[in-house]
Amino acid sequence: MRLGEVERLxxxxxxxxxxxxxxxxxxxxxxxxxxxxxxLMLDGRRKxxxxxxxxxxxxxxxxxxxxxxxxxxxxxxxxxxxxxRLTEAVTPEVWVIDDxxxxxxxxxxxxxxxxxxxxxxKTANCQAAVSVQAxxxxxxxxxxxxxxxxxxxxxxxxxxxxxxxxxxxxxxEKWRLALRLLDTPADWKLTAKVVVADAGYGTNTPFRLGLxxxxxxxxxxxxxxxxxxxxxxxxxQPAYGGLGPxxxxxxxxEPRPLPRLAAESPASGFTEVTWREGRRGPxxxxxxxxxxxxxxxxSLRAAQEAGGGHYRWDGVLPVRTVxxxxxxxxxxxxxxxxxxxxxxxxxxxxxxxxxxxxxxxxDYRELKHGLDLDHFExxxxxxxxHHVTLVTAAQAFLTLRRLDPKAHTPA
Numbered sequence: 437m438r439l440g441e442v443e444r445l446x447x448x449x450x451x452x453x454x455x456x457x458x459x460x461x462x463x464x465x466x467x468x469x470x471x472x473x474x475x476l477m478l479d480g481r482r483k484x485x486x487x488x489x490x491x492x493x494x495x496x497x498x499x500x501x502x503x504x505x506x507x508x509x510x511x512x513x514x515x516x517x518x519x520x521r522l523t524e525a526v527t528p529e530v531w532v533i534d535d536x537x538x539x540x541x542x543x544x545x546x547x548x549x550x551x552x553x554x555x556x557x558k559t560a561n562c563q564a565a566v567s568v569q570a571x572x573x574x575x576x577x578x579x580x581x582x583x584x585x586x587x588x589x590x591x592x593x594x595x596x597x598x599x600x601x602x603x604x605x606x607x608x609e610k611w612r613l614a615l616r617l618l619d620t621p622a623d624w625k626l627t628a629k630v631v632v633a634d635a636g637y638g639t640n641t642p643f644r645l646g647l648x649x650x651x652x653x654x655x656x657x658x659x660x661x662x663x664x665x666x667x668x669x670x671x672x673q674p675a676y677g678g679l680g681p682x683x684x685x686x687x688x689x690e691p692r693p694l695p696r697l698a699a700e701s702p703a704s705g706f707t708e709v710t711w712r713e714g715r716r717g718p719x720x721x722x723x724x725x726x727x728x729x730x731x732x733x734x735s736l737r738a739a740q741e742a743g744g745g746h747y748r749w750d751g752v753l754p755v756r757t758v759x760x761x762x763x764x765x766x767x768x769x770x771x772x773x774x775x776x777x778x779x780x781x782x783x784x785x786x787x788x789x790x791x792x793x794x795x796x797x798x799d800y801r802e803l804k805h806g807l808d809l810d811h812f813e814x815x816x817x818x819x820x821x822h823h824v825t826l827v828t829a830a831q832a833f834l835t836l837r838r839l840d841p842k843a844h845t846p847a
Contacts, residue, residue: 442474445837449473452833456521459513468503471495476807476830484813504822505814511825515580516624518832519570522577523626525839528570530792531579531621533614533633536800538810540565546817548588548600555810563820566610568617570626571795574711575835578803578828580620582613583820596846600816610636619649627679628652630777634832635659638774641734645844648776654791655759658772664728664758665690671751685751691731698760698769701726706762709787712794719791721763725783729753730774755779759786759797803831 442449453470460466475488485504489495503512522528537553539562546563550630551563564584569576589596590607590804608616618628630803631654636813637643637657647654671685692700710720731753758778761771773790775781807830812823 437639438479442477443758446474449805449833452829452836455490456514456517456829456832458517460509464499465503465507465509468496468499469829472500472826473833474625475828476827484808484811488727504826505816505819508800508818511821512580512620512827514822514826515578518577519621519626519802519807521836522575522832523570524573525836526570527573528629529572530570530630530632530789531618531628532569532571532576532793532796533631533637534569534609534793534796535636536565536567536776536809538565538812542815544595544599545815546596546601546820547585547589548579549588551586552704555804557707561584562771564610566613566617568614568621568623569796571792573795575839576795576799577832577835578824579626580617581821581824582617583615583817584610600818602817604636611646614643615646615650618647618652622650630655632656632789632792634793641730641732644774644776646814653775655773655775655777655786657790658694658758658774660769660772662694662732662772662774664697664698664729664730665689665691665728665753666757667729669729673751682747684747684749687731687751691729694728694758694760694772695768697726697728697758697773698724701760707783709784709790711784711787711791721761723783723787724760724762725786726758726760727755727779728758729755732743732821757781757786759783759790780802799831802834803827807831 443638449470453466453473457469459464462467469532471492471494474492485500486497489497489500524634525560535554537555539553539555539560541561542548548561548563550559550561551564553560565581567578567581567585569578574615585601585605585607587607590605596605631647631652633656635657638658639662644656645653665687669687671687672685673685705724706722708720709723712719735753739751739753740746757777758772759774759775760769762769778788809826809827811825812820814820
């Protein structure tokens with residue numbers, strides 16, 4: 437946006453800032469929060485603090501540096517109020533778990549390491565973060581963020597202290613961070629209808645069990661390499677031979693890969709579904725719903741634990757729904773999703789939710805290219821979490837205005 441456009445919105449933005457930054461204890465903090473948001477929204481090739489401070493008439497580089505990197509304000513209440521404002525304006529259909537990566541030079545920025553960088557499509561020096569986002573077909577907004585700390589960081593307390601990482605921080609896999617992030621909006625009394633995620637999370641049985649333990653429904657992607665038994669398969673109890681430990685229940689046949697189960701499904705089981713309108717017309721493909729018993733090592737272990745242990749388990753694997761996409765003209769399926777939604781859920785609803793991740797991928801372009809989510813040049817843990825919160829606030833303000841020009845007025 438040009439300076440004149442941003443200045444014309446200054447009154448509306450001031451009202452928005454006063455509301456979402458109400459938890460900040462000092463007036464000057466709220467003032468610099470508003471200035472930072474205007475700097476993010478202004479046109480410019482790069483939005484690090486120095487050029488951002490030069491664009492607004494009241495910019496001050498030292499004050500903005502202090503506000504973002506050193507000022508001890510808590511970003512969580514700000515994120516909470518943003519989430520409340522967005523969910524008031526748009527009722528989210530899904531919560532999306534996602535990764536974001538931030539290419540970074542050097543070794544001192546919190547969490548930076550050589551790891552897979554989705555932004556570059558290869559292993560590179562970067563920071564990685566997990567987010568939970570609320571989404572509909574019309575809008576999305578991050579609810580919470582967490583910077584990922586590789587083990588090489590948590591094994592080096594001095595390095596953590598230098599980057600301002602909180603004392604006691606431990607390495608956690610991204611799926612564990614995701615479950616923790618889902619607990620935060622639940623604490624805010626915000627509820628998710630369905631959680632969606634890509635195969636990086638969907639293939640992880642402990643992650644899916646964590647969702648179920650929280651009473652959450654999900655439609656998460658699979659890789660297609662998973663194995664399962666048909667729903668109709670039943671374990672049998674082999675006769676005890678009289679020697680050694682007791683025999684355990686087992687299925688009579690080996691579990692089959694998902695592509696084989698899909699191929700065994702009758703052609704009549706596939707339905708053509710349109711899930712949204714795209715730029716080039718309706719987004720349409722063929723889908724089938726399979727009821728299966730997932731049977732990988734993680735699934736077996738989880739079922740045994742739920743059944744009371746290795747020797748008490750009755751051998752029955754739980755049934756889940758697998759959604760299969762097999763476009764016309766393709767020689768094999770192109771997508772798989774697993775869900776714990778009721779078996780009566782219409783295929784159209786499963787497809788819409790499975791495909792809802794497109795919205796956050798669309799909005800990431802605004803976060804990264806329009807609001808420079810990935811251009812934070814500081815090194816500290818606090819500064820990074822402040823920056824992503826401020827970018828979230830800027831996107832929320834623009835989203836509310838796009839949806840309803842009067843939506844900036846607090847209720």
